[in-house]
Amino acid sequence: MDKRPIIALDFPNREAITKFLQHFPEKESLYVKVGMELFYQEGPTIVTWLKSCGHDVFLDLKLHDIPNTVESAMRGLAKLGVAMTNVHAAGGVRMMSSALKGLEEGTVEGKRPVLIAVTQLTSTSEDEMQHDQGIDRSLENSVLHYAKMAEKSGLDGVVCSALEATAIKKQTSDDFVCLTPGIRPLGAAVGDQKRVVTPEGARALGASYIVVGRPITKADNPYQAYQEIKQEWNGEI
Ligand SMILES: O=C(O)c1cc(=O)[nH]c(=O)n1[C@@H]1O[C@H](COP(=O)(O)O)[C@@H](O)[C@H]1O
Numbered sequence: 467m468d469k470r471p472i473i474a475l476d477f478p479n480r481e482a483i484t485k486f487l488q489h490f491p492e493k494e495s496l497y498v499k500v501g502m503e504l505f506y507q508e509g510p511t512i513v514t515w516l517k518s519c520g521h522d523v524f525l526d527l528k529l530h531d532i533p534n535t536v537e538s539a540m541r542g543l544a545k546l547g548v549a550m551t552n553v554h555a556a557g558g559v560r561m562m563s564s565a566l567k568g569l570e571e572g573t574v575e576g577k578r579p580v581l582i583a584v585t586q587l588t589s590t591s592e593d594e595m596q597h598d599q600g601i602d603r604s605l606e607n608s609v610l611h612y613a614k615m616a617e618k619s620g621l622d623g624v625v626c627s628a629l630e631a632t633a634i635k636k637q638t639s640d641d642f643v644c645l646t647p648g649i650r651p652l653g654a655a656v657g658d659q660k661r662v663v664t665p666e667g668a669r670a671l672g673a674s675y676i677v678v679g680r681p682i683t684k685a686d687n688p689y690q691a692y693q694e695i696k697q698e699w700n701g702e703i
Pocket residue numbers: 474476501526528552584586587588589625626647648649657659677678679680681
């Protein structure tokens with residue numbers, strides 16, 4: 467379990483991030499997430515820059531394509547030296563294994579980035595999953611299925627809601643990662659998320675990491691919001 471909540475930097479450009487990070491003490495090393503909104507605008511240099519500021523980066527591009535394409539993309543992304551990255555488990559075992567192969571081969575120095583697979587997005591409800599994806603099982607079963615496929619492919623863990631973390635932990639190895647977005651402190655606006663859990667709830671349910679965006683990025687005082695969420699996540703309040 468990482469003590470730092472991962473902050474989702476869902477901003478359009480570097481200028482907006484610079485403004486946001488001014489709320490934080492300069493020397494504080496954060497764990498931040500660069501997603502597609504930012505990466506598609508700023509490209510790989512945004513990762514290099516955040517790392518040079520002393521932050522760890524989770525590169526969330528949710529790759530999902532044919533195995534050969536994903537393998538080559540991962541081989542290139544590995545050079546950025548991010549701490550963690552991801553693919554969609556729906557791409558299947560062959561695609562996930564290829565992603566891992568590309569990442570391993572592309573890692574030139576240091577440790578290979580942690581590789582995890584998105585199961586069912588935390589914005590998806592069971593009804594939506596069954597209707598839109600035509601999956602005739604419970605949401606928890608679908609997430610568990612994907613988690614086992616990810617483990618079989620050699621991946622380090624999955625992205626899921628903390629609601630499924632306990633069940634996943636029971637059926638996978640001890641160090642299997644459950645990274646959980648959809649985190650909302652009590653009373654916070656839920657927005658488009660469906661399977662939400664508080665920071666304290668995520669800890670109690672066995673999450674390995676929490677990812678938090680809007681409750682921090684849209685707060686009047688982002689640093690205070692971050693500190694409160696961090697304390698709750700670490701069981702300090
Ligand atoms: O892979 C992710 O990070 C992810 C997976 C998922 O199932 N749900 C999910 O919300 N995320 C990401 O986590 C972040 C959550 O942001 P907030 O809803 O603002 O806290 C966003 O950047 C999403 O892209």
